[in-house]
Amino acid sequence: MLGLRxxxxxxxxxxxxxxxxxxxxxxxxxxxGRGRPLIRRPVPGLSAEAPCGMWIAxxxxxxxxxxxxxxxLHAEHIVLHELAHILCGHSGSDGAVAxxxxxxxxxxxxxxxxxxxxxxxQEREAEMLASLIGGRSAPSPGTIGPLADAFGFLE
Numbered sequence: 001m002l003g004l005r006x007x008x009x010x011x012x013x014x015x016x017x018x019x020x021x022x023x024x025x026x027x028x029x030x031x032x033g034r035g036r037p038l039i040r041r042p043v044p045g046l047s048a049e050a051p052c053g054m055w056i057a058x059x060x061x062x063x064x065x066x067x068x069x070x071x072x073l074h075a076e077h078i079v080l081h082e083l084a085h086i087l088c089g090h091s092g093s094d095g096a097v098a099x100x101x102x103x104x105x106x107x108x109x110x111x112x113x114x115x116x117x118x119x120x121x122q123e124r125e126a127e128m129l130a131s132l133i134g135g136r137s138a139p140s141p142g143t144i145g146p147l148a149d150a151f152g153f154l155e
Contacts, residue, residue, distance in 0.1 A: 008128045011087055017133055023076050026133070030062075030083055037061040040079055042068030053078035055085050062086060077130060084129035090122045 015033075018025040031038035043054075043065040052070065056063040066078040 004125060004128050005132075008125065008132050011129060012132060015087070021134070023079060027079070027083070030086060034062065034086070038064065040064045040066070042066055042075070044068060053082050055082040057086075077134060080130035080133050081126050084126040084133065085122070087129060088122070088125055090126065 016029055018029075027038050027040065037060070039061055041063065052067045054065045056065070064079055064082040066075050066082075068075070070078070
């Protein structure tokens with residue numbers, strides 16, 4: 001667990017976390033760092049039995065979907081979890097896409113991650129990073145820098 005936390009803290013170096021926390025501002029920071037739009041949308045059908053959040057990367061944008069039937073705080077955490085997948089450079093499968101978005105052409109999807117449990121290392125890492133982001137009110141001294149620098153150690 002300490003190794004996971006250390007890796008997650010390292011990923012946050014150079015990433016500006018707004019103070020007070022503002023999800024819109026943080027999403028704009030991630031989008032600017034990636035040089036592409038980040039679109040968040042509530043999608044009915046995401047739930048405890050299915051993924052409660054999902055990230056779909058296409059050639060043009062990152063799309064984050066979350067369960068609209070949950071509390072605002074939980075919805076924010078779901079979005080942070082999906083943002084954590086982006087920041088960690090995770091990849092996933094498209095199994096849930098066909099079920100939730102039957103009209104979406106699979107050829108346009110580059111990455112898909114949906115979460116229903118925390119059984120994989122990627123899910124645990126994303127959950128740790130999301131919790132750290134949500135728990136931060138401001139970056140520590142010496143960690144302020146452009147988000148693009150943070151992506152340097154993803155490759």
